[in-house]
Amino acid sequence: MSKSLQAIRGMNDILPEQTPLWRYFESTVARLLDNYGYKQIRMPIVEFTELFKRSIGEVTDIVEKEMYTFEDRNGDSLTLRPEGTAACVRAVLEHGITGGGQTQKLWYIGPMFRHERPQKGRYRQFHQIGCEVFNLDGPDIDAELIVLTWRLWGQLGIRDAVKLELNSLGTSESRGRYREALVEFLSAHLDKLDEDSQRRLKTNPLRVLDTKNADTQAILVDAPKMADYLDDESRTHFEGLKARLDAAGIPYVINPKLVRGLDYYSKTVFEWVTDKLGAQGTVCAGGRYDGLVEQMGGKPTTGVGFAMGIERLILLLETLEQIPEEISRQVDVYLCAFGEAAELAGLALSEQLRDQLPSLRLLVNAGAGSFKSQFKKADKSGALYALILGDDELAQQVVSVKPLRGQGEQQSIAFDALAAHLATCIVQG
Ligand code: ATP
Ligand code: MG
Numbered sequence: 001m002s003k004s005l006q007a008i009r010g011m012n013d014i015l016p017e018q019t020p021l022w023r024y025f026e027s028t029v030a031r032l033l034d035n036y037g038y039k040q041i042r043m044p045i046v047e048f049t050e051l052f053k054r055s056i057g058e059v060t061d062i063v064e065k066e067m068y069t070f071e072d073r074n075g076d077s078l079t080l081r082p083e084g085t086a087a088c089v090r091a092v093l094e095h096g097i098t099g100g101g102q103t104q105k106l107w108y109i110g111p112m113f114r115h116e117r118p119q120k121g122r123y124r125q126f127h128q129i130g131c132e133v134f135n136l137d138g139p140d141i142d143a144e145l146i147v148l149t150w151r152l153w154g155q156l157g158i159r160d161a162v163k164l165e166l167n168s169l170g171t172s173e174s175r176g177r178y179r180e181a182l183v184e185f186l187s188a189h190l191d192k193l194d195e196d197s198q199r200r201l202k203t204n205p206l207r208v209l210d211t212k213n214a215d216t217q218a219i220l221v222d223a224p225k226m227a228d229y230l231d232d233e234s235r236t237h238f239e240g241l242k243a244r245l246d247a248a249g250i251p252y253v254i255n256p257k258l259v260r261g262l263d264y265y266s267k268t269v270f271e272w273v274t275d276k277l278g279a280q281g282t283v284c285a286g287g288r289y290d291g292l293v294e295q296m297g298g299k300p301t302t303g304v305g306f307a308m309g310i311e312r313l314i315l316l317l318e319t320l321e322q323i324p325e326e327i328s329r330q331v332d333v334y335l336c337a338f339g340e341a342a343e344l345a346g347l348a349l350s351e352q353l354r355d356q357l358p359s360l361r362l363l364v365n366a367g368a369g370s371f372k373s374q375f376k377k378a379d380k381s382g383a384l385y386a387l388i389l390g391d392d393e394l395a396q397q398v399v400s401v402k403p404l405r406g407q408g409e410q411q412s413i414a415f416d417a418l419a420a421h422l423a424t425c426i427v428q429g
Contacts, residue, residue: 010116010124020327021314026109028155029129036148038105038131043087045111049077055086055296057263059203066114080113084130085264085289085305086296092134093298103135109310121280121312130307131286134293137302139240142268142288143248145306149272149284150250156313157322162272162283164250167258168238169206169265170230172291178229179205189219209257225256234267241268264289268304276319277312284308332361332426334378334404338371338390346389349399349415356419360426379404384426387418 007013014022033040049069056062068080081087088108092098109129116122131148133141146164153159169175183205186193193201194213201208211217230238245252252270260269269287277283286306293301317323337346350364363381365374378386384407388400398412401421413421 008124010118012123012125018314020330021317021323022310024324024327025156025310025314025317026129029109029152032148032152032155033107033131036105036144038107041088041091041106041108042110043081043084043091043108045081045113046078047081047087047090049079051086051090051296052079052082055089055264055292056083057204060263062114066116068113068115082114083112084108084110084128084307085132085292085303088130088132088305089293089296089298089303093293093296098134098293098301099299101135103133105131105133107131119280121277121309121315123311127310128307129310130305132303132305134301134303136304137290139237139244139268142237142241142304143244145286145304146245146250146270147248149306149308150248153272156317158274158313158316158320161276161316161320162274164245164252165255165258165271165273166241166245166252167226167255167269168230168234168267169226169259169269169287170234171266174229174231174234175206175226175266178224178226181224181229182206182208185223186219192216192219204263206259209259220257227256237267260285260287264292264295266290270306272308274316277315280312282309283312283316329382329384330361331363331381331383333363333385333387333422334381334383335362335364335387336371336374336378336389337365338374338388342389342391342394343368345394346387349389349418353419353422357423360422385422 030040049067052067053063058064062082067082070078072078088106092104092106098104107130109127111125111127113125115124118124131145133145150159150164153162170178183201186197186201186205186208190198190201192215193208194211194216197208197211197213197216208216209220209223211220242252258269258271260271265287267288267290270285271282272284273281274283275281284306286304288302288304290302292303293299335346335350337343346364350362353360353362363383365377369377375386384403384405386402386404388402393400393412396412397415399415399418400410401413401418402410407425411421
């Protein structure tokens with residue numbers, strides 16, 4: 001195939017054999033969020049570039065080198081969203097739905113775009129489900145967000161494979177004091193830092209903390225600790241969160257080097273990580289961003305949220321073989337009809353069955369075909385039963401119901417008893 005007819009590198013098709021698992025995952029999360037009273041919001045995929053520069057921060061990896069930015073026909077600079085929080089904040093401000101201190105518990109789902117090096121668990125178009133909560137400033141809501149993801153891991157059967165890492169970045173004042181101390185310390189070791197860290201020391205010093213370079217990591221052992229610079233308010237908030245996680249029985253580890261790649265975080269930050277996916281081990285990440293709304297032109301409004309990477313969680317479900325049985329079967333019954341008269345009767349009968357059994361997954365053979373070929377298709381569809389309609393059946397107004405998965409004998413069932421019969425033998429997932 002010529003290159004121009006291929007998908008863009010790092011942007012994947014999700015093929016029919018994969019979509020059942022995606023839909024299972026998405027519906028599990030959606031039901032959970034409904035249960036916790038979160039409401040869905042849908043934002044555009046494209047925003048003004050300025051929105052991301054202002055919210056995510058000019059000197060972050062995302063804004064410096066990962067955004068898909070282009071000019072539209074008016075000459076405006078637009079960007080495919082690299083994450084959901086910025087657009088969500090823009091939307092709540094634009095529609096005034098957090099005004100006057102109104103609380104909002106929101107969630108979104110959709111594709112995000114970052115020009116990164118594609119590899120397992122890292123793509124240029126990927127999908128996130130995220131939550132954002134506005135105007136609730138206590139640790140109880142930070143805890144709720146973590147508790148609900150913990151419940152989700154339980155429902156998905158992956159709880160044992162993920163670990164919670166927590167940190168507090170403090171308020172912007174205490175972070176500022178810490179940044180100064182860190183810069184002073186690192187400047188004294190400047191010549192021993194890797195090149196990337198030397199650059200970050202000038203632009204975004206906290207990011208030096210999550211360097212992958214072993215020499216720099218060795219120097220960081222003696223660096224000042226963020227915990228020693230936390231203001232009282234942040235410390236109390238962090239203690240409150242930990243107490244709630246303890247009460248809920250959720251294990252966690254404090255990771256003092258957890259800083260996150262986006263500039264807008266304050267106080268709580270957290271990540272759910274797994275060691276089952278190689279280098280791309282963070283499946284869900286978030287934190288508090290109490291200053292962001294104001295920074296984007298709104299009245300002071302606290303915020304806290306997270307985003308989970310759907311591709312990584314799907315990979316984890318596959319790796320752990322936590323794929324529920326019911327999603328592997330897409331068809332309940334397959335109707336085979338032989339001859340024009342049987343096809344006509346079959347069409348009427350199948351529409352009647354769809355009225356009577358609204359959740360029945362009924363595949364009607366298309367394209368006629370011999371007995372052998374229709375059976376082959378019925379079997380391949382994964383159906384539990386084949387419904388057979390030929391001249392003999394028509395003459396007696398019955399359908400032959402043939403089990404395809406070794407569950408008993410073939411039976412003749414009268415047309416008007418068919419729905420009741422199928423209802424008893426098909427357990428739907
Ligand atoms: P990473 O450290 O893996 O680059 P990040 O800190 O950039 O992640 P966030 O911006 O916090 O990630 O996004 C939240 C989640 O979205 C991540 O934890 C991950 O599961 C997922 N994610 C982020 N970038 C990608 C990507 N390029 N491909 C697939 N999933 C991604
Ligand atoms: Mg990243």
